[in-house]
Amino acid sequence: MSEGGPFKRLLRYMSPHKGVIRLATLCSVLNKIWDLAPPLLIGLAVDVVVLREESFLAGFGFVDPWHQLILLSVLTFLIWGLESLFEYFYGILWRNLAQTVQHELRIETFGHVQKQGMGWFDERQKGDVLAILNDDVNQLERFLDKGANDLLQVTTTVIVVGAVFLAISWKVALFAVLPIPIIVWGSFLYQRSLEPRYAEVRNTAGRLNALLENDLSGMSTIQSFTAEDRELQRVEDLSNEYRDANKKAIRLSVAFVPMIRMAILCGFTATLLLGGWLTLEGVLAIGAYSVLVFMTQRLLWPLTRLGETFDLYQRAMASSTRVLDVLTSPTEIKQGDYEPSNDEIANSDIEIKNLNFAYTGREKVFDGLDLTIKSGTTTGIVGATGSGKTTLVRLLLRFAEPEQGHIEWAGNPLPEWNLQALRSSMALVDQHITLFPTTILENIRYGKTTASDEEVKSAGLIAEASQFIEELPDKWDTLVGEGGHRLSGGQRQRLAIARAVLKDAPVLILDEATSAVDNETEAALQRSISKISIDRTAIIIAHRLSTIRNADRIIVLDNGRIIEDGTHENLVQLNGTYARLWAVQTGASFEN
Numbered sequence: 001m002s003e004g005g006p007f008k009r010l011l012r013y014m015s016p017h018k019g020v021i022r023l024a025t026l027c028s029v030l031n032k033i034w035d036l037a038p039p040l041l042i043g044l045a046v047d048v049v050v051l052r053e054e055s056f057l058a059g060f061g062f063v064d065p066w067h068q069l070i071l072l073s074v075l076t077f078l079i080w081g082l083e084s085l086f087e088y089f090y091g092i093l094w095r096n097l098a099q100t101v102q103h104e105l106r107i108e109t110f111g112h113v114q115k116q117g118m119g120w121f122d123e124r125q126k127g128d129v130l131a132i133l134n135d136d137v138n139q140l141e142r143f144l145d146k147g148a149n150d151l152l153q154v155t156t157t158v159i160v161v162g163a164v165f166l167a168i169s170w171k172v173a174l175f176a177v178l179p180i181p182i183i184v185w186g187s188f189l190y191q192r193s194l195e196p197r198y199a200e201v202r203n204t205a206g207r208l209n210a211l212l213e214n215d216l217s218g219m220s221t222i223q224s225f226t227a228e229d230r231e232l233q234r235v236e237d238l239s240n241e242y243r244d245a246n247k248k249a250i251r252l253s254v255a256f257v258p259m260i261r262m263a264i265l266c267g268f269t270a271t272l273l274l275g276g277w278l279t280l281e282g283v284l285a286i287g288a289y290s291v292l293v294f295m296t297q298r299l300l301w302p303l304t305r306l307g308e309t310f311d312l313y314q315r316a317m318a319s320s321t322r323v324l325d326v327l328t329s330p331t332e333i334k335q336g337d338y339e340p341s342n343d344e345i346a347n348s349d350i351e352i353k354n355l356n357f358a359y360t361g362r363e364k365v366f367d368g369l370d371l372t373i374k375s376g377t378t379t380g381i382v383g384a385t386g387s388g389k390t391t392l393v394r395l396l397l398r399f400a401e402p403e404q405g406h407i408e409w410a411g412n413p414l415p416e417w418n419l420q421a422l423r424s425s426m427a428l429v430d431q432h433i434t435l436f437p438t439t440i441l442e443n444i445r446y447g448k449t450t451a452s453d454e455e456v457k458s459a460g461l462i463a464e465a466s467q468f469i470e471e472l473p474d475k476w477d478t479l480v481g482e483g484g485h486r487l488s489g490g491q492r493q494r495l496a497i498a499r500a501v502l503k504d505a506p507v508l509i510l511d512e513a514t515s516a517v518d519n520e521t522e523a524a525l526q527r528s529i530s531k532i533s534i535d536r537t538a539i540i541i542a543h544r545l546s547t548i549r550n551a552d553r554i555i556v557l558d559n560g561r562i563i564e565d566g567t568h569e570n571l572v573q574l575n576g577t578y579a580r581l582w583a584v585q586t587g588a589s590f591e592n
Helices: 006-013 015-035 037-054 065-114 118-122 126-168 170-176 179-217 219-224 228-280 286-327 342-346 389-396 419-424 440-445 453-462 466-470 489-503 519-532 568-574 577-586
Strands: 350-358 364-373 378-383 404-409 426-429 507-511 537-541 553-558 561-566
Touching: 006 015, 006 286, 015 037, 015 065, 015 126, 037 065, 037 286, 065 126, 065 286, 126 179, 126 286, 170 228, 179 219, 179 228, 179 286, 219 228, 228 286, 350 389, 364 389, 364 561, 378 389, 389 507, 389 537, 419 426, 426 489, 440 453, 440 489, 453 466, 453 489, 453 519, 489 519, 519 537, 553 568, 553 577, 561 568, 561 577, 568 577
Parallel strands: 378 537, 378 553, 426 507, 507 537
Antiparallel strands: 350 364, 350 404, 553 561
């Protein structure tokens, strides 16, 4: 975490915009200065009416009272015009700054999130990250849009009005500003008390958001287990927790204004009585007394809004802490600048040497794994759940980092590679297919954004997806829905394979690509896999052994160790684990 409080951290982040901040600050201050001028005009007007030729303005050569009133009218138009002009300027500057910072913060934070390893995501709830990128960033935008200007204008009011009071009567000024230290002291106490309460509000909001996101994603599971009431209760419990956290903050927040108002009442009454007494004694002019009364109201009344402003400030600081904590979290995966040529990649073996790896708080998945994946060949990997098959893929793509040992490719360990070069050299078809809520054409084109429509359709043909696509009403322009829910599992798999075909990477990785499809679809997928595996390195993880039967080499993993290694025929004859799995899947008898 960066040093300093949330406000200092936010200022450091916003330093590229310091020119705009200064200009917006100047406009806010000037607007408030002109806003405070009307009480002076009222005092001068009273002075003109009461003293006429002996008024304050008469000393500037305007002896005729009527001319004095005309001058006051001109000044009134000028002052109100300047006030309105600077209000327009600060509104434009602060609001545009708020939108710009909101945009940059969201984009930069999301960019930083994308650079994290998969372990970072494993430790966080997706809904909480979404809350940070949306709700927390928006909370900061609301403060910059309104709260920053309010703080500046209250400060300007105290300074300007204090100076005017001292110029007119230091005695009245003393009593008028007496409540201000109490108000400021109370405001700081209030701020400190609110800070932990709003931090709890934001954390609770993140947990609630995570639960809602998870429930919406798993609605079919909830309904199939008739768990609607159970999930409703969980949402209600967290929503109550969120409401209670807000109640604690609200209880403190709403008490602030009444207490401040009583302090203001004391200051205003003191000004009214002392100023009035000095005026009756002839020490103060009637116009000056009018200025003091109106200025007291202008000085003290805006302070009642400090509660609302501090409320906004504390919400923003709690949110900015969450956002900046994500933004400044260290990137787990470091990268080098090695970028080999396509020929080097295509003709290089992948060497795994003395590899150790364990997930946080769990037993080791790999302990001294050694494996060479030959270039240009198809390697099948099988094993029970938890044997390390998918973990191996995560390590190859650097979604996770080994604790010991290394993976070497094209003569260099993977950490020395440029990440983009490494991952663009592999095409992954995961068991959990991710499709985006756009057309079939664009989902396949995700493999190569510069591909033409003809190239996309050719990839679809190789993946044997063209037939079902052409039968759809909108064909290639069919919208797949969120997560591809409008398509069957087999159709989603074919689109994923088409996307991998279009990417045309030297290494193809298939992680359980046929696990959730029927036999006919599996046969089609096997044909596609056979076509796209030619002249490239292919790594196929499968529960269905028929998918890897024709692989050049099959590896059987058990608890992170290679227990069998060979071709399909060799392993069947070995009469070990692979042979037993083959017998189970084919219905053949197995004798050991």
